[in-house]
Amino acid sequence: MPIPNSQALPALVVVMSDDFVLPRTGSLEDPIRVAVMISGGGSGLAALLQYQRTSRTHQTTLVIADKEDADGLQHSIDAGVPSLGIPIPMEAEAKERRVTHERLVHAALGEHDIELVVLSGYMRILTPWFVRRWKGRLVNIHPSLLPDFPGAHAHRDVLTAGVDVSGCTVHMVDEGVDTGPILAQVQVDVNEGDDETSLQERIKQVEHVLYPETLDRLCSGQISL
Numbered sequence: 001m002p003i004p005n006s007q008a009l010p011a012l013v014v015v016m017s018d019d020f021v022l023p024r025t026g027s028l029e030d031p032i033r034v035a036v037m038i039s040g041g042g043s044g045l046a047a048l049l050q051y052q053r054t055s056r057t058h059q060t061t062l063v064i065a066d067k068e069d070a071d072g073l074q075h076s077i078d079a080g081v082p083s084l085g086i087p088i089p090m091e092a093e094a095k096e097r098r099v100t101h102e103r104l105v106h107a108a109l110g111e112h113d114i115e116l117v118v119l120s121g122y123m124r125i126l127t128p129w130f131v132r133r134w135k136g137r138l139v140n141i142h143p144s145l146l147p148d149f150p151g152a153h154a155h156r157d158v159l160t161a162g163v164d165v166s167g168c169t170v171h172m173v174d175e176g177v178d179t180g181p182i183l184a185q186v187q188v189d190v191n192e193g194d195d196e197t198s199l200q201e202r203i204k205q206v207e208h209v210l211y212p213e214t215l216d217r218l219c220s221g222q223i224s225l
């Protein structure tokens with residue numbers, strides 16, 4: 001499907017170290033088992049589940065939200081995919097909460113035999129403890145042309161900077177914030193009169209095509225690592 005309102009950037013030659021190699025290639029008969037992690041409405045999750053209704057090299061077999069009542073969980077519940085809300089354990093000591101939370105997430109991923117973790121609107125920064133365990137099997141989508149405008153407020157920062165072009169980036173996750181090898185990027189024009197909502201919605205339309213297709217390229221070994 002063509003990506004609406006956007007212009008594909010030239011194909012990237014992705015050169016990655018052994019740190020970022022998926023352990024196996026997925027096939028239509030034996031797709032890579034994916035866990036999607038979300039925090040909010042999950043429109044990206046819904047698009048991925050829709051894409052996977054046709055036989056693909058990746059299949060979502062678990063969805064985890066960082067809240068029990070995250071709206072996006074309804075998409076995976078409706079699709080019959082195991083869906084967990086794993087909130088931050090407030091009973092843990094404050095400085096232990098993040099890692100305690102990630103240990104719970106890590107355990108769930110293991111129980112479900114997950115091979116690839118797909119962050120889709122997951123709004124927490126993962127600790128090096130978690131990233132080290134999933135490096136090479138941990139992918140994120142960010143709503144800007146990284147390395148420009150990392151962080152939680154990409155659209156606001158783009159509009160404040162007054163640039164003409166934004167976009168979205170799919171990348172492997174490393175220990176930094178919105179860093180790690182870039183797998184795919186598409187640019188989206190910033191229109192006159194755009195506000196955060198209109199820009200976000202236009203970029204999401206692009207994300208909903210780019211992310212599932214990039215996962216296919218990754219899982220089928222088309223991105224040479």
Ligand code: GAR
Binds near residue numbers: 040122142143152154
């Ligand atoms: C998406 O635009 C995604 O790129 C962004 O959150 C949105 C989630 O939307 N992610 C980040 O900003 C991560 N730093 P959704 O919940 O409707 O899929």
